[in-house]
Amino acid sequence: MLIKNCSLITWGTSNQILPDQSIRISSEKIEEIGPSAQLLPREKEEVLDARGQYAMPGNICAHTHFYGAFSRGMAIPGPAPRAFPEILEKLWFPLDRSLDLEDVRYSALVCLVNAVRYGTTTLIDHHASPNAIAGSLDVIAESVLEAGVRASLCYEVTDRNGLDQAEAGLQENLRFLSWLKSRPEFLGILSGLVGLHASLTLSDGTLQRCRDLTPEDVGFHVHVAEHFADEDDSLAKSGTRVVDRLARFGILGPKTIAVHCVHVDQRESNLLADSHTWVTHQPRSNMNNAVGMAAVESMLRAGIKVCLGNDGFSNAMWEEWKAAYLAHKLWHRDPRRMNGNDFIQMAVYNNAEMVTSQFDGLRAGELSVGAAADLMLVDYQPITPLTSGNLPWHILFGFNESMISTTIARGKLLMKDHELVTLDEAKIAYEARQRAANVWKRYEKQFIAA
Known part of the structure; x- marks a missing residue:
């Protein structure tokens, strides 16, 4: 896959914001990064046009409870x-x-x-x-x-x-x-x-x-x-x-x-x-x-x-x-x-x-050659200058989750232009509602028994 026409937020050891870049993904990792004018599509390579959106590493959650x-x-x-x-x-x-x-x-x-x-x-x-x-x-x-x-x-x-x-x-x-x-x-x-x-x-x-x-x-x-x-x-x-x-x-x-x-x-x-x-x-x-x-x-x-x-x-x-x-x-x-x-x-x-x-040495959380191809596209239109120095405060006071249009993990599209690719959201939500109702009944029985 080649992602073109994006502004990169790299994080990494020295965070950079790089305009008008392309990212080439191969074997679930980032193979190349360079100016869009120089990084051209290869034959049979999927091309994703970011249309000027910010590309940044996917977020990481260090502790959660799915249950x-x-x-x-x-x-x-x-x-x-x-x-x-x-x-x-x-x-x-x-x-x-x-x-x-x-x-x-x-x-x-x-x-x-x-x-x-x-x-x-x-x-x-x-x-x-x-x-x-x-x-x-x-x-x-x-x-x-x-x-x-x-x-x-x-x-x-x-x-x-x-x-x-x-x-x-x-x-x-x-x-x-x-x-x-x-x-x-x-x-x-x-x-x-x-x-x-x-x-x-x-x-x-x-x-x-x-x-x-x-x-x-x-x-x-x-x-x-x-x-x-x-x-x-x-x-x-x-x-x-x-x-x-x-x-x-x-x-x-x-x-x-x-x-x-x-x-x-x-x-x-x-x-x-x-x-x-x-x-x-x-x-x-x-x-x-x-x-x-x-x-x-x-x-x-x-x-x-x-x-x-x-x-x-x-x-x-x-x-x-x-x-x-x-x-x-x-x-x-x-x-x-x-x-x-x-x-x-x-x-x-x-x-x-x-x-x-x-994860056995996996390099994630940054956009760099050799890092995991885990990233998202963010449709953020800053109304003040955005730099690597003031980025944290743009995220705090400007970014919101509705701006995330595309999610990629392991080099594969999981969501494209707000549409989920791998999961059927409506079907999952419907089944979860039915199951949750039964879970609640079992939960309430425990209080009655107590």
């Missing part, structure tokens, strides 16, 4: 939850117990429709369906392959439904990792981690078993200190804080993702930095759950690779960027907090480096 899709619009019986532990008990735990394998499939598909429409081409998912564990990661992988994006998958191991289900969750992770190793054709498309819910739902025995059975070259994906109840529980169980406890069991490391880290202290931050553990920040979720704001600016200064996810909110990742920029100013009552370079460091550069780590 939460059917929570949209769902009423929680009784009084509203007062704090995050009650949100888990009243919403997320009964919801994930209400899913069967086809619900898992369609909750993934609706999120993937959303990702393609909003230019998000790589996602790191964390899954739970306690009554449909075996094969659940295969179902999600099939949906990812159908959509055409990239994803890292795992199943959430937890003791909250008993030791048998904890073991079943671990075995689902290990089975999926083994299957991936037998399928080299999916290298750079699918990857896997061992999922852990959170310290507060994991016993010492389960943590030790996960560590003992997980291959040394595989990381973990775990919620960490999202609410101070996680720290209280860890202190009561072990006499140590959450990150110290995870470190004791060998869970931290350069492949492991620690999600949220809202209530970690300085010692825990040092452990995260020294172990090269990834941390992901999800400001929309943190605001919604009223759990506080992680000290991500301090973490970045300490050398922690803080990335940006969405925790199951929409895959419109620019919305997460904007939330990160604004929420910290309000939280600290200081307009100097969370400058544009900080959220770009998380959302662009650190997210891209995480993808390289999780």
Whole structure:
């Protein structure tokens, strides 16, 4: 494919904005970049005319939950939850117990429709369906392959439904990792981690078993200190804080993702930095759950690779960027907090480096020769000068997702001129509505039984 007549936003180590360029894609990677007048079509090469739109790398989501899709619009019986532990008990735990394998499939598909429409081409998912564990990661992988994006998958191991289900969750992770190793054709498309819910739902025995059975070259994906109840529980169980406890069991490391880290202290931050553990920040979720704001600016200064996810909110990742920029100013009552370079460091550069780590060296998140052909076209008409220096503020105050006209991943068109190519959005939405209604009925029965 040759994409011509576009203005490039390259990101990369030195971001550039290059007008009137063409991009040649071959074997799922960027083969050439050059002026449109010089980069001419080859015989039988598909040509896509960008008509002056901006071409920029596809967005990356460093932590999400596809399975939460059917929570949209769902009423929680009784009084509203007062704090995050009650949100888990009243919403997320009964919801994930209400899913069967086809619900898992369609909750993934609706999120993937959303990702393609909003230019998000790589996602790191964390899954739970306690009554449909075996094969659940295969179902999600099939949906990812159908959509055409990239994803890292795992199943959430937890003791909250008993030791048998904890073991079943671990075995689902290990089975999926083994299957991936037998399928080299999916290298750079699918990857896997061992999922852990959170310290507060994991016993010492389960943590030790996960560590003992997980291959040394595989990381973990775990919620960490999202609410101070996680720290209280860890202190009561072990006499140590959450990150110290995870470190004791060998869970931290350069492949492991620690999600949220809202209530970690300085010692825990040092452990995260020294172990090269990834941390992901999800400001929309943190605001919604009223759990506080992680000290991500301090973490970045300490050398922690803080990335940006969405925790199951929409895959419109620019919305997460904007939330990160604004929420910290309000939280600290200081307009100097969370400058544009900080959220770009998380959302662009650190997210891209995480993808390289999780996908066997794949170079994503930039437009350069040899990088993954994951990109989007954005129909943005700036009303003030747009430069590499002021680009973050154009994205914050000018860009919106409706401007994304075309999404390409692995060198293939997933959406062209706002029309999805790989997924039937109307059919998926129709089936999801039917399935969600039944999920809600099963969810409500759990409250009646309780």
